[in-house]
Amino acid sequence: MERIAWHQYFMAQSHLLALRSTCTRLAVGATIVRDKRIIAGGYNGSIAGGDHCIDEGCYVIDNHCVRTIHAEMNALLQCAKFGVGSGQSDIYVTHFPCLQCCKAIIQAGITTVYYAKDYKNHPYAIQLFEQAGVKVEKVQFDENSIDVHHREKADMITGMIADLRACGADEEKVSHYEQEYMKLFNE
Numbered sequence: 001m002e003r004i005a006w007h008q009y010f011m012a013q014s015h016l017l018a019l020r021s022t023c024t025r026l027a028v029g030a031t032i033v034r035d036k037r038i039i040a041g042g043y044n045g046s047i048a049g050g051d052h053c054i055d056e057g058c059y060v061i062d063n064h065c066v067r068t069i070h071a072e073m074n075a076l077l078q079c080a081k082f083g084v085g086s087g088q089s090d091i092y093v094t095h096f097p098c099l100q101c102c103k104a105i106i107q108a109g110i111t112t113v114y115y116a117k118d119y120k121n122h123p124y125a126i127q128l129f130e131q132a133g134v135k136v137e138k139v140q141f142d143e144n145s146i147d148v149h150h151r152e153k154a155d156m157i158t159g160m161i162a163d164l165r166a167c168g169a170d171e172e173k174v175s176h177y178e179q180e181y182m183k184l185f186n187e
């Protein structure tokens, strides 16, 4: 049995957290890791017990939703709430952090930021991370990899499509399945 690599494991956790986001503008997840252990996690959301953007719509001021607390901030605040040290730890985020989160990450003593997607990477954030000696690394992450049987499923479907063709099935239908397959599996 093949074991999932650490980067993929923690990045998958951040992507799962992003699925809990309550703001419709961007679904972000963040996982704080120390010594290969998850110590905190967060997603884009309102304060506990507050209205959710998904129910009430976003509260937009100057083109920003002011209702939500960013995933990275929520993860750091979880550390604060429960008295868990965030120094000397790493953060895995689905998207490159915004300027505010960048400053909080540096100040909380995070040593490495791993992110999956570029998102308006602010030059000042990049500069601040550099000045503070915080390493920033992009991690290749395939969202399909959360499905551990992804490869076998894809292979089975391509096999079935080839068999349908070999049996002389209606080409229009076969190519429709083929297109659906490509959409589902990002092939």
Ligand SMILES: [Zn+2]
Residues within 6 Å of the ligand: 022, 023, 024, 025, 053, 057, 058, 059, 065, 066, 067, 068
């Ligand atoms: Zn919102």
Ligand SMILES: [Zn+2]
Residues within 6 Å of the ligand: 070, 071, 072, 097, 098, 099, 100, 101, 102
């Ligand atoms: Zn942010």
